Amino acid sequence: MESNTHSAPLCVTVITTMALTFVVEAECSVTKARSSRLTLPHTTACTPMFMPVGTQGSLKGLTPPQMVQLGCQVVLGNTYHLGHRPGAETVAAMGGLHAFSGWHGGMLTDSGGFQMVSLAKLSSVSEEGVTFASPHDGTTVLLSPELSIAMQNNIGADIIMALDDVVSSLISGPRVEDAMHRSIRWLDRCIAAHARPAEQNLFGIIQGGLDPRLRLYCLDAMIARDTPGFAIGGLSGGESKDEFWKMVHLCTQHLPADKPRYLMGVGYAQDLVVCSALGVDMFDCVFPTRTARFGKALVREGELALKHKRFATDLSPIDADCGCYVCKTFTRAYLHAVVKSHTGAQLISYHNIAFQLRLMADIRAAIEADALPGFVTAYMQTRFGPNVPQWIVDALFAVGIELDFATATPVAWPLPVAADFAAVVASEPGPPVAVDPADDGLAAMDL
Amino acid sequence: MSTEKAGAFSITARSACGARCGIVAVCGGSGALATPSCVVPTFRGVVPFLPPDVVGQVVAPLAGRAGTGPPAALLVQGDAIKVVPAGFDQGFAAFAALDGPVMAVVADPARYNMSGSRSKSSVTVETPAGRTSLDIAGYKALLAGLKADIVELLVDVPQPGAGTRRCAKALDNTTAMWEALAAADDRSAQGALVLARVTGGDAGSVVQQSVALVRKMAGAEVLGGVVGGVVVPDLRSVAADSVTAEGGYASGEAALAAVAAELPDSLLRVYEGVEQPHEIVAAVRDGKGDVFYGTYPTAAADLGYALELSLAHGQKQHVNLRDVSFAESQAPLVAGCPCYACEKHTRGYIHHLLVVHEMVGTELLMIHNHYVFQAFFADIREAIAAEAAGGAPFADIAAAFMAAS
Ligand SMILES: [Zn+2]
Ligand SMILES: [Zn+2]
Numbered sequence: 001m002e003s004n005t006h007s008a009p010l011c012v013t014v015i016t017t018m019a020l021t022f023v024v025e026a027e028c029s030v031t032k033a034r035s036s037r038l039t040l041p042h043t044t045a046c047t048p049m050f051m052p053v054g055t056q057g058s059l060k061g062l063t064p065p066q067m068v069q070l071g072c073q074v075v076l077g078n079t080y081h082l083g084h085r086p087g088a089e090t091v092a093a094m095g096g097l098h099a100f101s102g103w104h105g106g107m108l109t110d111s112g113g114f115q116m117v118s119l120a121k122l123s124s125v126s127e128e129g130v131t132f133a134s135p136h137d138g139t140t141v142l143l144s145p146e147l148s149i150a151m152q153n154n155i156g157a158d159i160i161m162a163l164d165d166v167v168s169s170l171i172s173g174p175r176v177e178d179a180m181h182r183s184i185r186w187l188d189r190c191i192a193a194h195a196r197p198a199e200q201n202l203f204g205i206i207q208g209g210l211d212p213r214l215r216l217y218c219l220d221a222m223i224a225r226d227t228p229g230f231a232i233g234g235l236s237g238g239e240s241k242d243e244f245w246k247m248v249h250l251c252t253q254h255l256p257a258d259k260p261r262y263l264m265g266v267g268y269a270q271d272l273v274v275c276s277a278l279g280v281d282m283f284d285c286v287f288p289t290r291t292a293r294f295g296k297a298l299v300r301e302g303e304l305a306l307k308h309k310r311f312a313t314d315l316s317p318i319d320a321d322c323g324c325y326v327c328k329t330f331t332r333a334y335l336h337a338v339v340k341s342h343t344g345a346q347l348i349s350y351h352n353i354a355f356q357l358r359l360m361a362d363i364r365a366a367i368e369a370d371a372l373p374g375f376v377t378a379y380m381q382t383r384f385g386p387n388v389p390q391w392i393v394d395a396l397f398a399v400g401i402e403l404d405f406a407t408a409t410p411v412a413w414p415l416p417v418a419a420d421f422a423a424v425v426a427s428e429p430g431p432p433v434a435v436d437p438a439d440d441g442l443a444a445m446d447l
Numbered sequence: 448m449s450t451e452k453a454g455a456f457s458i459t460a461r462s463a464c465g466a467r468c469g470i471v472a473v474c475g476g477s478g479a480l481a482t483p484s485c486v487v488p489t490f491r492g493v494v495p496f497l498p499p500d501v502v503g504q505v506v507a508p509l510a511g512r513a514g515t516g517p518p519a520a521l522l523v524q525g526d527a528i529k530v531v532p533a534g535f536d537q538g539f540a541a542f543a544a545l546d547g548p549v550m551a552v553v554a555d556p557a558r559y560n561m562s563g564s565r566s567k568s569s570v571t572v573e574t575p576a577g578r579t580s581l582d583i584a585g586y587k588a589l590l591a592g593l594k595a596d597i598v599e600l601l602v603d604v605p606q607p608g609a610g611t612r613r614c615a616k617a618l619d620n621t622t623a624m625w626e627a628l629a630a631a632d633d634r635s636a637q638g639a640l641v642l643a644r645v646t647g648g649d650a651g652s653v654v655q656q657s658v659a660l661v662r663k664m665a666g667a668e669v670l671g672g673v674v675g676g677v678v679v680p681d682l683r684s685v686a687a688d689s690v691t692a693e694g695g696y697a698s699g700e701a702a703l704a705a706v707a708a709e710l711p712d713s714l715l716r717v718y719e720g721v722e723q724p725h726e727i728v729a730a731v732r733d734g735k736g737d738v739f740y741g742t743y744p745t746a747a748a749d750l751g752y753a754l755e756l757s758l759a760h761g762q763k764q765h766v767n768l769r770d771v772s773f774a775e776s777q778a779p780l781v782a783g784c785p786c787y788a789c790e791k792h793t794r795g796y797i798h799h800l801l802v803v804h805e806m807v808g809t810e811l812l813m814i815h816n817h818y819v820f821q822a823f824f825a826d827i828r829e830a831i832a833a834e835a836a837g838g839a840p841f842a843d844i845a846a847a848f849m850a851a852s
Binding site: 315 | 490491493496501504534542543544774792798802806810811
């Protein structure tokens with residue numbers, strides 16, 4: 001994972017805790033984007049990065065050697081699923097999730113709270129924790145901050161997340177404020193319960209819904225807790241993209257520059273580009289592997305629905321510029337022929353992860369070359385043509401990029417492969433992601 | 448490495464009991480198919496759960512052993528016809544990124560109802576993707592597009608339980624199609640070894656006539672390829688009563704023995720329906736089969752079993768990884784196994800993945816089971832060759848295998 005060539009850092013800030021080093025190596029002179037090096041116990045990752053989701057201890061259909069080949073840096077595991085099966089104690093008895101799964105790169109686990117609220121039929125929140133009826137056996141379980149951290153300590157990921165009080169971003173009123181304050185109190189309990197701070201980094205999660213006042217309060221309170229990194233939570237829950245980007249922008253404006261910023265549950269390519277420009281460092285999403293299982297391959301213009309019979313005679317690769325194993329080996333016609341098999345899902349997942357990781361490598365390269373505005377302009381032109389969603393235009397304008405295709409200097413896309421980018425990326429299933437199908441920027445584009 | 452021209456089968460070693468090693472020279476970059484061997488059934492070229500890059504990983508521990516390489520892929524012709532685009536002229540192996548030899552047969556061996564015919568010029572075949580029709584023109588176009596290393600002649604196979612009249616009709620249809628193919632001025636099967644199938648269903652007398660037809664076709668040039676092999680169906684399922692009623696064989700076993708005795712020794716024998724390790728060892732020992740369908744490792748993985756099998760130590764009771772007693776096992780699937788799954792993963796992890804229905808769980812079992820099966824055949828080939836070079840009799844090794852299993 002060590003990169004060999006980098007331009008001299010424009011700006012260097014270093015924060016070191018017991019289990020994490022974060023070095024900002026380059027900053028965009030226009031936007032808030034930065035390219036950084038995040039050293040964790042099991043890997044040194046380059047950010048902005050996309051983290052594939054390995055819900056139950058494996059990436060869907062991909063083996064650890066394939067994940068290495070793809071250039072996966074950090075993979076997500078879901079505490080809720082792993083805590084149920086095989087059980088956090090079992091994972092610990094097997095030597096932790098790294099040893100158990102055979103993936104020895106970076107790992108991050110969520111708190112389990114999100115799945116609890118979204119998957120469990122009945123859940124109620126009290127000061128003690130989240131009480132829910134297990135969808136597996138119906139028994140009542142209380143997930144407290146202490147239990148979440150104990151499970152995550154057992155699983156052993158490089159980064160663990162505080163349990164937060166998750167409310168839908170569609171809700172407003174006192175419940176949102178209560179949840180934000182409770183999330184702060186729970187963060188304190190998580191910090192107190194964290195038994196392995198020298199080996200695992202506990203991130204706080206900024207809450208506060210869509211209310212800037214609450215977000216700012218939460219930011220101040222959590223920044224004061226001085227956790228090794230911060231997540232922006234409570235978004236991607238069905239709110240409008242306009243509300244979404246403004247909250248991201250607000251958070252990155254106030255989060256400390258010397259710590260990693262993780263935007264949870266975001267993984268559409270255009271969102272990765274926009275939010276990297278807004279200053280986010282880490283992303284995760286099940287989307288690339290989930291959409292692969294429906295036979296959809298990610299390309300710069302959107303998605304290819306490989307089930308469509310027009311691909312039966314198409315002898316080109318998914319993406320001639322991709323360079324991943326699948327694109328070097330198979331035609332769209334062959335993938336069409338096997339699209340409904342397990343293997344079809346495996347192959348398309350492989351490419352989709354490769355696509356996401358390649359996109360992130362391109363973003364990093366653009367930041368390092370201080371060419372991000374040109375890159376973003378070229379990307380949006382390829383992706384949307386003249387019809388860029390207004391929220392993207394607005395979000396980019398807010399960080400100094402005025403999309404103007406007429407006068408833009410053409411920038412080749414993708415950029416030459418970044419020096420730190422071994423190949424491409426991985427796949428992964430993960431937490432349910434709320435998708436607003438009506439959102440123009442998110443609607444899948446079937447070619 | 449054989450110097451024979453592509454499509455030729457040559458026997459390279461024999462044991463006293465009748466077992467033989469051979470080589471099918473193939474034209475692709477895949478070298479040759481060493482026998483005894485198993486070809487692995489695929490869906491359009493893909494072994495379930497094992498994309499081509501993973502298949503390479505499966506056989507990696509066998510590198511350097513004679514005759515081992517990427518396993519031969521078994522393909523259903525009627526299925527493949529739908530997927531190779533007209534404009535693609537490099538053959539199916541290139542289309543599906545297969546490294547090993549490709550063997551294409553008319554019907555899906557996984558389906559009982561294999562093929563039927565309405566005429567002397569076309570057959571209806573069941574494929575993994577449904578029923579399709581193949582006529583002579585379509586068949587020729589298919590072979591030209593596939594460029595497979597081993598291909599089966601278009602054939603009419605009666606359904607199980609079909610009466611003698613239907614069986615005789617099937618043989619008539621088959622005869623007509625083979626004559627038409629042999630007479631065709633066409634080189635669609637250039638460079639391939641061509642297989643003729645013993646047919647006749649449950650009717651023993653028709654089976655006998657079918658064997659006579661295969662003998663007649665042996666060595667004939669058809670569509671530019673040479674008939675160098677025979678497909679022997681699983682005649683054991685032929686009920687003895689129906690067979691004897693036709694004045695044929697006394698039992699299914701007797702039918703198999705008689706057919707084996709009557710078929711020319713020089714033909715590559717593709718032995719259908721013999722899939723269990725002890726059956727394979729017996730068929731190899733008696734010289735009845737050179738090529739088998741590798742369905743057993745896939746079926747075992749599908750049920751959660753890890754194979755523990757070797758020629759030297761026999762077939763052990765397979766462990767089922769769904770068993771909850773493996774939940775915290777740090778042991779490999781099989782101690783000492785050099786495959787990727789055993790080298791890098793534990794029973795506990797694979798158990799977990801099976802329980803939560805993660806694809807990688809079955810994939811790891813497939814990697815192990817197919818490695819074991821390929822290694823098993825490598826052992827068999829080496830044992831036969833070793834006897835020919837003065838080593839222990841293969842018959843003794845086979846007997847020890849049976850005793851240990
Ligand atoms: Zn690709
Ligand atoms: Zn093994």
